[in-house]
Amino acid sequence: MIVDAVSVIPEVFGPYVDASILGRAQKAGLLEFRAHDLREWTHDRHRTVDDAPFGGGPGMLMKPAPIFEAVRAVQELGPVPAHVVFFSPCGKPFDQAAAERLSREERLLFVCGRYEGMDERAYSLADEVLSLGDYVLTGGELAALTVTDAAVRLIPGVLGGEGSADEESFSEGLLEFEQYTRPAVFEGMAVPDVLLSGDHGRIKEWRRSSALERTYRWRPDLLETAPLSEKDRDLLADVAAGLEDENPTGPRETCS
Numbered sequence: 001m002i003v004d005a006v007s008v009i010p011e012v013f014g015p016y017v018d019a020s021i022l023g024r025a026q027k028a029g030l031l032e033f034r035a036h037d038l039r040e041w042t043h044d045r046h047r048t049v050d051d052a053p054f055g056g057g058p059g060m061l062m063k064p065a066p067i068f069e070a071v072r073a074v075q076e077l078g079p080v081p082a083h084v085v086f087f088s089p090c091g092k093p094f095d096q097a098a099a100e101r102l103s104r105e106e107r108l109l110f111v112c113g114r115y116e117g118m119d120e121r122a123y124s125l126a127d128e129v130l131s132l133g134d135y136v137l138t139g140g141e142l143a144a145l146t147v148t149d150a151a152v153r154l155i156p157g158v159l160g161g162e163g164s165a166d167e168e169s170f171s172e173g174l175l176e177f178e179q180y181t182r183p184a185v186f187e188g189m190a191v192p193d194v195l196l197s198g199d200h201g202r203i204k205e206w207r208r209s210s211a212l213e214r215t216y217r218w219r220p221d222l223l224e225t226a227p228l229s230e231k232d233r234d235l236l237a238d239v240a241a242g243l244e245d246e247n248p249t250g251p252r253e254t255c256s
């Protein structure tokens with residue numbers, strides 16, 4: 001996959017995308033990340049990308065002209081047309097399904113907003129607008145990195161020996177099951193016996209039950225759309241009954 005990112009602070013991307021899994025994906029030829037400075041497409045001495053909003057109000061807005069020029073010029077770099085993504089709190093909430101969809105694109109072009117956002121006309125260049133959630137970031141760079149990370153790790157070969165994305169949270173509509181590593185007992189807290197049993201059938205069943213329990217506890221909304229078997233529904237009924245006995249006043253406040 002080729003990822004192009006247009007930003008007024010293109011230097012922020014390198015330290016993240018050149019490290020760890022994304023860095024290795026680049027070395028393996030599975031990812032090429034190209035950061036572009038929006039100011040390259042300005043034509044005044046001060047390389048101005050912003051201006052005051054019509055109608056008044058605080059802050060500055062990104063001017064449309066550099067964004068139009070940048071997107072057209074970066075598209076020309078090819079080798080294939082890019083799927084163009086803008087970021088805004090007004091966008092469609094980004095989720096794992098979107099990450100899966102974007103991981104199948106050959107080329108993505110991210111345009112990162114700053115200041116009070118962009119002139120509305122710039123969004124006409126976007127194939128889609130994504131939001132990371134109901135809060136306001138100072139810029140779209142973290143959104144571009146988040147979407148790159150979530151999508152690229154799903155490209156076959158990127159995770160390599162470091163694990164598979166198949167069983168992770170959201171991949172099957174549920175949160176991931178509880179995980180433990182050595183030591184078997186830590187500060188009086190023991191790992192569930194079944195995980196030490198070597199019985200892969202029982203471990204698989206326990207993990208499914210753990211995933212259902214965690215989802216029921218922390219994200220019951222996911223259960224409305226998760227594909228569940230009859231057996232899952234029975235397990236869920238047991239989980240619900242067990243939790244009610246354990247804590248009749250309601251769930252704990254945090255996941256861990």
Ligand SMILES: C[S@@+](CC[C@H](N)C(=O)[O-])C[C@H]1O[C@@H](n2cnc3c(N)ncnc32)[C@H](O)[C@@H]1O
Binds near residue numbers: 090111140
């Ligand atoms: C300070 S924000 C502008 C917020 C805008 N004035 C508003 O109230 O919706 C600047 C840029 O950060 C990015 N941004 C901020 N919050 C975001 C979010 N929740 N999801 C995705 N991008 C976001 C967008 O690119 C946005 O143009």
